[in-house]
Amino acid sequence: MESSNGLISLETALSQMLSHISPLTESETLPLIACFGRVVAEDIISPLNVPGFDNSAMDGYAVRLADVNNGSALPVAGKAFAGQPFAGEWPAGTCVRIMTGAPIPAGCDAVVMQEQTEQTDAGIRFTAGVRQNQNIRRAGEDISKNAVVFRAGTKLTAAELPVLASLGIAEVAVLRKVRVALFSTGDELQLPGQPLADGQIYDTNRLAIHLMLAQLGYEVINLGIIPDDPEKLRATFIAADQQADVVISSGGVSVGEADYTKTILDELGEIAFWKLAIKPGKPFAFGKLSQSWFCGLPGNPVSAVLTFYQLVQPLLAKLSGDTATFQPLRFRARAMERLKKTPGRLDFQRGIVNRGEDGSLEVRSTGHQGSHIFSSFSQGNCFVVLERERGNVEAGEWVDVEMFTPLFGV
Numbered sequence: 001m002e003s004s005n006g007l008i009s010l011e012t013a014l015s016q017m018l019s020h021i022s023p024l025t026e027s028e029t030l031p032l033i034a035c036f037g038r039v040v041a042e043d044i045i046s047p048l049n050v051p052g053f054d055n056s057a058m059d060g061y062a063v064r065l066a067d068v069n070n071g072s073a074l075p076v077a078g079k080a081f082a083g084q085p086f087a088g089e090w091p092a093g094t095c096v097r098i099m100t101g102a103p104i105p106a107g108c109d110a111v112v113m114q115e116q117t118e119q120t121d122a123g124i125r126f127t128a129g130v131r132q133n134q135n136i137r138r139a140g141e142d143i144s145k146n147a148v149v150f151r152a153g154t155k156l157t158a159a160e161l162p163v164l165a166s167l168g169i170a171e172v173a174v175l176r177k178v179r180v181a182l183f184s185t186g187d188e189l190q191l192p193g194q195p196l197a198d199g200q201i202y203d204t205n206r207l208a209i210h211l212m213l214a215q216l217g218y219e220v221i222n223l224g225i226i227p228d229d230p231e232k233l234r235a236t237f238i239a240a241d242q243q244a245d246v247v248i249s250s251g252g253v254s255v256g257e258a259d260y261t262k263t264i265l266d267e268l269g270e271i272a273f274w275k276l277a278i279k280p281g282k283p284f285a286f287g288k289l290s291q292s293w294f295c296g297l298p299g300n301p302v303s304a305v306l307t308f309y310q311l312v313q314p315l316l317a318k319l320s321g322d323t324a325t326f327q328p329l330r331f332r333a334r335a336m337e338r339l340k341k342t343p344g345r346l347d348f349q350r351g352i353v354n355r356g357e358d359g360s361l362e363v364r365s366t367g368h369q370g371s372h373i374f375s376s377f378s379q380g381n382c383f384v385v386l387e388r389e390r391g392n393v394e395a396g397e398w399v400d401v402e403m404f405t406p407l408f409g410v
């Protein structure tokens with residue numbers, strides 16, 4: 001949707017970007033430990049049942065139902081341990097001492113937990129009723145042999161990789177990592193550790209974007225700070241385009257000094273300069289260089305992080321082959337103070353959300369909402385997402401909040 005003020009909605013921008021992207025196809029086979037954050041290249045089929053055999057969920061006694069529930073005590077015929085099954089004959093009218101994880105002896109109907117038994121001179125007496133199948137974990141209950149465990153396009157994390165270990169799978173074909181080239185532009189930028197000349201500032205954005213890319217599992221080619229010099233900019237764009245799947249720059253996308261960035265980008269590819277109906281993060285560039293995709297983030301640090309999060313992250317996920325759709329979870333919270341808001345853009349204010357005494361969520365502002373206030377990220381824990389046409393929020397009104405957690409990592 002493009003409104004009368006010429007601003008494109010976040011959804012329109014995102015769907016336009018994603019419509020161009022096809023996932024990578026090259027894959028490599030790696031050991032499980034190296035697959036963290038990688039995307040499965042082909043469906044993974046289970047080579048076995050998990051559990052692999054019927055086994056006990058408790059330390060106790062394996063019984064046949066016909067022998068229990070009449071109150072009589074049963075002598076112990078033998079023992080079954082995890083890794084050491086009960087061997088030999090199991091005479092009628094006896095029970096088997098069994099440990100958690102031990103294979104169930106053939107003919108066993110139930111396992112009685114130790115706490116529901118008593119040792120008597122005649123053997124083990126059962127102090128509670130016994131039901132068929134109780135405390136037996138059946139073969140294939142978690143995953144059955146030949147089932148599709150994970151479809152191609154699943155991102156492997158600490159939730160998925162141990163499942164593969166439980167199947168005895170040692171290595172997996174995963175898609176190659178997305179390569180991202182990154183640089184900051186601007187004569188005013190200086191490296192931390194260096195003295196500042198008059199009017200200079202330290203480069204914040206490149207570190208922020210680098211860290212977010214790294215924690216999302218992408219390969220980062222960090223090309224440093226590029227001054228506002230057409231030749232240097234052109235050489236950097238060309239080098240970045242040759243090495244990466246996606247080139248990300250920060251700065252120079254607004255109306256001011258973006259001139260040669262625009263000229264160079266026109267020369268090298270097809271780039272659209274958008275004005276997005278979000279705050280912060282209005283100016284944003286997207287398009288194709290000669291072989292890579294280009295995302296131009298706005299220079300203001302909060303705007304750079306927000307546009308990366310809302311637009312670049314889903315683009316990278318699609319390119320990486322990850323089929324999960326990017327849908328940040330939002331919760332309703334009660335504003336505990338007035339939040340200033342001008343209608344016209346979707347606002348992502350920084351807030352601090354907590355659970356109130358009545359159990360509902362309560363949110364406060366981190367204070368100054370300028371797009372240069374990077375410390376609002378460490379002071380806050382969430383975005384307060386305010387609808388495009390909404391005006392000021394009064395204390396007590398309900399708002400949407402979106403936690404920072406997946407954005408900044410641990």
Ligand SMILES: Nc1nc2c(c(=O)[nH]1)N[C@H]1C(S)=C(S)[C@@H](COP(=O)(O)OP(=O)(O)OC[C@H]3O[C@@H](n4cnc5c(N)ncnc54)[C@H](O)[C@@H]3O)O[C@H]1N2
Pocket residue numbers: 184185186188189201202203204205206250251252253254255256257258280281282283297298299300301303371
């Ligand atoms: N006349 C207008 N001026 C501006 C508009 C507009 O629509 N009309 N939009 C404003 C908004 S909103 C933003 S956001 C910025 C984006 O501008 P650029 O992408 O061209 O970025 P710069 O002008 O290069 O820098 C903006 C600001 O951010 C600082 N900066 C830049 N890079 C970094 C960095 N790596 N680390 C830390 N800080 C950085 C830079 O010094 C400027 O202060 O434009 C507004 N202006």
Ligand code: MOO
Pocket residue numbers: 278279280281282283298300302303371
């Ligand atoms: O969009 Mo700007 O990012 O409001 O500062």
